[in-house]
Amino acid sequence: MAWKKNPSAVLAGLLFIHLLAHIDRNMLLDFSPQIIADLGISNAQYGFLVGAVWVMSFGVMALFLGSLADRFSRTRIIAAGVFIWSLCTWASGHAQSFEQMALARFFVASGEAALVPAAVSLLTELFSEERRGTVMGLFFMGIPMGIGVSFLLAGTFGAAHGWRSTFYTLGVAGVVIALLLAFLKDDRSNAPAHERGxxxxxxxxxxxxxxxxxxxxxxxxxxxxxxxxxxxxxxxxxxxxxxxxxxxxxxxxxxxxxxxxxxxxxxxxxxxxxxxxxxxxxxxxxxxxxxxxxxxxxxxxxxxxxxxxxxxxxxxxxxxxxxxxxxxxxxxxxxxxxxxxxxxxxxxxxxxxxxxxxxxxxxxxxxxxxxxxxxxxxxxxxxxxxxxxxxxxxxxxxxxxxxxxxxxxxxxxxxxxxxxxxxxxxxxxxxx
Missing domain, CATH: 1.20.1250.20 (MFS general substrate transporter like domains)
Structure with missing residues (x-):
């Protein structure tokens, strides 16, 4: 696993994926007027999309996928999560009703729930205790950065091409990243049972x-x-x-x-x-x-x-x-x-x-x-x-x-x- 020999590159890659996650997460907020009008949904339905549907999926799946990341390959868990949320971001762009958008956003949240538990464990392994706070702070900088970039994309690319095309583009980019990430091995199958979840x-x-x-x-x-x-x-x-x-x-x-x-x-x-x-x-x-x-x-x-x-x-x-x-x-x-x-x-x-x-x-x-x-x-x-x-x-x-x-x-x-x-x-x- 030669990629582990360059922890700084791993951190940069995980920060970029975290940034992408928060761009995809916040796009619904950035295009709220257009999406509400195009899908003909109520404010209450929109509130459900950005609130309850997200929390119900993200919170529960974070615990479940975290347990999987303690047993199996963390890079494959992250890759699967990126693939799912990106595919469903792409599907969000095709939504024609509230029900379709709710289903797509549910699985966007499910996919994104895979990232943080696996990434935090991986970064903890790669960096010494004396540097972990700095590394975690840099990784979680993806939250405000993702919010900012999402607004920037909505105001530039989104304004020129529309919200659906923006969702399509983000979805395709994420799928490509997921496929590349899947080639990184984090094999723990040979580890003793007490060293795995x-x-x-x-x-x-x-x-x-x-x-x-x-x-x-x-x-x-x-x-x-x-x-x-x-x-x-x-x-x-x-x-x-x-x-x-x-x-x-x-x-x-x-x-x-x-x-x-x-x-x-x-x-x-x-x-x-x-x-x-x-x-x-x-x-x-x-x-x-x-x-x-x-x-x-x-x-x-x-x-x-x-x-x-x-x-x-x-x-x-x-x-x-x-x-x-x-x-x-x-x-x-x-x-x-x-x-x-x-x-x-x-x-x-x-x-x-x-x-x-x-x-x-x-x-x-x-x-x-x-x-x-x-x-x-x-x-x-x-x-x-x-x-x-x-x-x-x-x-x-x-x-x-x-x-x-x-x-x-x-x-x-x-x-x-x-x-x-x-x-x-x-x-x-x-x-x-």
Whole structure:
């Protein structure tokens, strides 16, 4: 497997595939007016396409495909995922009804769910512990970059050729990449049984057992899920700025987009690089780094909800809110991967993605939207301010769980300094 001898090239390739995934994912948002008009669908049906249908598929499949990536070739799992999501992106361009588009998008999400669990495990294997935060941050930079490029493509190629041709082109490009990726071997069939993942149910039991046995891992995952509630606040930010802060919808939309892309990407890179540098110097390692990031961002994020629009503190708080979630990706993933045995890495990553998508994305957005409606019905002034502030408080409140993770991690480090590290038990034994 000569390709593993060039980890930087592997990282660049996975970043490009991650970028492609988020371009395909966001194209439905970028062409929403045209797609709604062409397919004759309602706003509720469109909301189902971009929300529930995605979460139902992506979250569950991330766990299942993560377990497969722990047993079989990770490159083949990724290749299969890219092939499925690209083929269904192409099929999305042919959709003539809501039902056809919903089916296509369901399998786009299923295919994309294969990427992150397998990629995170692979990058953890190829890079040393001292560089993992940086590597994870660079990989997850594909999220803001993909969002930005998707808008750029929609405004250039899409404007000239239409949304259907854009979907066709992206689908064909992805299929070609999948076929090339399938030639990379990641053969683990000769590895001992205890170095490979178990069948799905047993593997999930193993992961749940790890969280019971390792409080630092449990607290870290809980904190990582909670910090994603900030994205629910971002879903209502533009509406809040226009309706309750009096800003112009057209100008603030482009400003939010530019700042979110800039500071989201900056957060991914800085979070990873700074996280690796500080993790060796502060108690709790990477979990302690996230505690520091939250402490630095909390005050301007809360102040931003109350200060005059356009002031320096207003933009400082807005940018801090864009920076913080992505800034946690490198340190959190590096810490999680460092706490679990190699044969469970993809499954743990898939389980984390499942929790994030169900609890922090689907449920949090639903609760936030319902809360706005209830507050309006009760005649509460500035209902959107109350709701976005609440999402800020929950996201910032994740500091409590990251602090507990840092505390337990520091204790484990001290224990390893005086006693040998316990050997990892085989998967089948762990699950008993």
């Amino acid at each position: 178990a069948p799905f149910v047993l593997q999930v039991r193993t992961v749940l057992g790890l969280m019971r046995q390792r409080p630092a891992l449990l607290f870290l995952i809980v904190g990582f899920v909670l910090i994603h509630v900030l994205f629910a606040g971002l879903s209502f930010t533009q509406l809040w700025l226009v309706q309750e802060r009096g800003l112009d919808a057209a100008s603030i939309a482009s400003r939010i987009g530019a700042l979110q892309l800039l500071f989201g990407a900056l957060g991914a890179v800085v979070g990873g690089v700074v996280g690796d540098r500080l993790a060796r110097r502060i108690p709790g390692g990477h979990a302690g780094v996230i505690v520091l990031f939250i402490a630095l961002c909390a005050v301007p994020m809360i102040a931003y909800r109350f200060v005059a629009p356009g002031s320096w503190l207003f933009y400082l708080g807005m940018c801090a809110g864009f920076f913080l979630p992505l800034g946690s990706y490198g340190p959190a993933n590096a810490a999680i991967m460092g706490m679990v045995p190699p044969q469970t890495r993809s499954t743990v990553s898939g389980f984390t993605m499942l929790c994030i998508n169900i609890l922090a994305i689907a449920v949090a957005n639903l609760v936030a939207g319902r809360a706005v409606d209830v507050l309006i019905a009760q005649g509460v002034s500035s209902p959107l301010t109350h709701v976005v502030l609440a999402t800020d408080v929950v996201g910032i409140g994740s500091i409590f769980f990251f602090a507990l993770a840092a505390l337990f991690s520091a204790g484990q480090r001290a224990g390893r300094g005086t006693a040998p590290t316990a050997a990892v038990q085989p998967v089948a034994d762990t699950a008993r």
